[in-house]
Structures are given as C-alpha cells and as structure tokens.
Amino acid sequence: MPRINLLPWRDEERRERKLALFVWLGIATVAAGLVTLASYIWVNSMIDSQAARNEHLKSEIHVLDKENEQINDLEAQKQRFISRMQVIDKLQRSRSEVVHVFDEVVKTIPDGTYLTAVAQTNRRLKFEGVAQSSTRVSTFMRNISASQWLRNPDLEVVEARKENALGNSFVLYADEMPLPGDEGEAATAAPKKPKRTASAGGAQ
Numbered sequence: 293m294p295r296i297n298l299l300p301w302r303d304e305e306r307r308e309r310k311l312a313l314f315v316w317l318g319i320a321t322v323a324a325g326l327v328t329l330a331s332y333i334w335v336n337s338m339i340d341s342q343a344a345r346n347e348h349l350k351s352e353i354h355v356l357d358k359e360n361e362q363i364n365d366l367e368a369q370k371q372r373f374i375s376r377m378q379v380i381d382k383l384q385r386s387r388s389e390v391v392h393v394f395d396e397v398v399k400t401i402p403d404g405t406y407l408t409a410v411a412q413t414n415r416r417l418k419f420e421g422v423a424q425s426s427t428r429v430s431t432f433m434r435n436i437s438a439s440q441w442l443r444n445p446d447l448e449v450v451e452a453r454k455e456n457a458l459g460n461s462f463v464l465y466a467d468e469m470p471l472p473g474d475e476g477e478a479a480t481a482a483p484k485k486p487k488r489t490a491s492a493g494g495a496q
Contacts, residue, residue: 393417393441393468400435400442404428404459415468417442424459426450432464442466 397419401407404424411418423429433445448463 389441389468396439396441400432400439402428402431402435405432415470417466417468419464419466420462421464422459422461423450426460426462429460429462429464436464436466441469443469 397407397410397417405421405428406423407419407421409418409420411420423432429447429450433447436442436445444465444467446465448465450460450462452460
C-alpha cells in the first residue's frame with residue numbers, strides 16, 4: 293500500500309528556506325566580524341608602526357639638534373680663536389713698532405722744541421710741548437709729514453704765555469702709520485681732527 297505524506301509541504305519548504313537564511317545571515321555576520329576584527333588589528337598595527345616611526349624621527353631630530361648646537365658652539369669657539377690669533381699676530385707685528393715710533397719722534401723734534409707730554413689713543417698721538425717759536429712747530433709738523441712712521445700732523449693750538457720763558461706752548465696731533473692690513477681699522481679708529489686755534493701772540 294503506497295504511503296501518502298499528508299504534511300503540508302509548503303510549510304516545510306518555508307521553514308527550510310528560513311533556516312537556510314538564518315544560517316547565511318550567521319555566516320555573513322561572522323565573516324563581517326572577522327573582517328572588522330582583521331581591519332581593526334591591521335589599522336592598529338599601522339598606527340603603532342607610524343607612532344614608532346614618529347618616535348624614532350623625534351629622537352633623531354633631538355640628536356640633530358644637539359649636533360647643531362655643538363656645531364654652533366664649535367663655530368663660536370673657532371671665531372674666538374681666530375680673533376685671539378689675530379690679536380696675537382697684531383701684537384707680534386707691533387712689538388718693534390713702539391720702539392720705531394718713539395725713535396722717530398726723537399728724530400722729528402727740531403732744536404728749540406721740547407715735549408712735556410705724549411699720549412696715545414688707538415693710533416692717534418698727542419704731543420704737548422714748548423717751542424721757542426711757531427716756526428719750530430711748523431718744522432716739527434713738516435718732519436712728521438716726511439716721517440716713515442708718522443703722518444697727518446694736525447696742530448690744535450699754539451699759545452704764547454708770559455709765564456713760559458721757553459716760548460710758545462703747543463698741542464699737536466699725529467697718526468701712526470698703520471701696519472699692513474690695518475688701514476681700514478686705522479681709518480675707522482682715528483678720531484676727528486680738533487679745531488685749530490692760535491693766539492694772536494703765537495706767530496713769530
């Protein structure tokens with residue numbers, strides 16, 4: 293005798309489709325979770341890697357900053373050493389200059405002229421003295437102009453005083469000849485020339 297299935301086959305088919313749908317939904321949910329988890333792990337690994345690179349770059353930048361500071365310090369020390377060497381070299385070259393200058397001053401002073409004071413500012417010399425006449429002072433200036441170690445004579449004042457039995461008091465300026473390489477320094481260091489004055493009784 294044939295067996296007849298009296299159950300509603302459509303309801304059974306509907307239940308099977310619903311079950312299959314739930315199964316696929318579960319699989320899709322699990323797959324999406326796995327993808328999300330993998331993406332999260334991947335992104336975090338990239339962030340950690342970038343953070344590590346950033347820290348490495350910061351440390352390298354810090355090292356470079358220290359090296360730059362050391363380079364700047366070395367450059368400053370180099371400039372100080374160069375300045376000291378220039379000063380020492382200048383002193384070495386000018387050691388004998390003082391002797392030559394004072395020897396030249398003695399040679400340029402004419403007879404009848406006496407110095408009472410000599411002062412120096414940078415390369416500027418100031419002579420204070422007494423001369424028997426203003427002609428002696430003029431001779432002194434001409435001798436300075438012809439000197440190998442002095443130049444630019446500039447008379448500030450010649451004054452005849454009654455209490456001065458020797459003659460006329462005078463104040464005279466002159467410049468030392470600059471050392472080789474010091475022309476620019478001498479030009480900037482030289483003060484302005486004083487205004488010349490003379491008393492009415494100073495010319496003889």
